[in-house]
Amino acid sequence: MSELVALLTVQRHDNTLDQLRYKHEHLPERAAIAECDAELAKLASARATTEAARDELRTKQRSIETDASDVEAKANSLEAKLYDGSVTSPKEATALGDEISGLKDRQSNFETQAIELLLEIEPLDEQLVQAEAAQGEIEAKRAEQQALLDTNAAALDSEIATLEAERETAAGSIDPENLELYRKMRITYGPDAVVEFDPAHNGGCPVAMSAVELDRWKHLPAGTLEPCVDCGRLVAKLS
Numbered sequence: 001m002s003e004l005v006a007l008l009t010v011q012r013h014d015n016t017l018d019q020l021r022y023k024h025e026h027l028p029e030r031a032a033i034a035e036c037d038a039e040l041a042k043l044a045s046a047r048a049t050t051e052a053a054r055d056e057l058r059t060k061q062r063s064i065e066t067d068a069s070d071v072e073a074k075a076n077s078l079e080a081k082l083y084d085g086s087v088t089s090p091k092e093a094t095a096l097g098d099e100i101s102g103l104k105d106r107q108s109n110f111e112t113q114a115i116e117l118l119l120e121i122e123p124l125d126e127q128l129v130q131a132e133a134a135q136g137e138i139e140a141k142r143a144e145q146q147a148l149l150d151t152n153a154a155a156l157d158s159e160i161a162t163l164e165a166e167r168e169t170a171a172g173s174i175d176p177e178n179l180e181l182y183r184k185m186r187i188t189y190g191p192d193a194v195v196e197f198d199p200a201h202n203g204g205c206p207v208a209m210s211a212v213e214l215d216r217w218k219h220l221p222a223g224t225l226e227p228c229v230d231c232g233r234l235v236a237k238l239s
């Protein structure tokens with residue numbers, strides 16, 4: 001392979017490699033995974049809020065149930081006292097009866113509150129079950145996309161590795177100084193840093209050569225590699 005053909009081959013491979021690397025970076029599965037992650041984060045945050053609210057209600061409900069059973073225990077012990085014969089005065093018995101009745105009212109009141117709290121807790125528990133199911137669905141979708149991504153990225157990796165090897169082989173037959181010149185030109189001119197001289201198409205440059213320049217190039221020997229005086233790209237004259 002002549003040096004200039006090799007240089008154009010390197011450029012062609014570099015262009016394809018850039019496209020493949022771009023494709024690798026922008027595989028649609030990456031966006032799908034990012035979307036799943038965003039949904040999962042949103043779901044986790046909503047779930048944490050619901051869980052905190054549910055736990056708070058649960059704590060309140062348990063505390064009220066404890067209050068209810070404390071009051072009940074106290075009422076039971078007073079009731080036992082009322083009937084164990086230790087209370088002899090009718091006045092004392094009436095007072096005790098009133099106290100027991102007050103305690104039972106309080107107990108019933110606590111129990112009502114506990115039931116109300118349970119009714120508030122129920123829909124939150126239901127929401128949490130639904131959130132867990134939604135999370136499972138999104139996680140499954142994410143895993144699916146991840147598997148697709150792994151497969152597609154691996155295919156591109158292999159394509160890239162093959163092309164990189166071919167590029168290295170072609171680069172091996174190029175003068176290191178010319179290769180370095182090309183590398184710098186590529187930063188400025190991108191995918192067509194080197195153009196093949198083409199007398200039929202204004203010299204082959206994206207910026208048409210002047211007639212004088214075109215004529216000068218026609219008389220240069222094959223194998224010439226020089227910057228174009230009009231645009232600065234490297235022009236390669238193959239034949």
Ligand SMILES: [Zn+2]
Nearest residue numbers: 205228230231
């Ligand atoms: Zn030019």
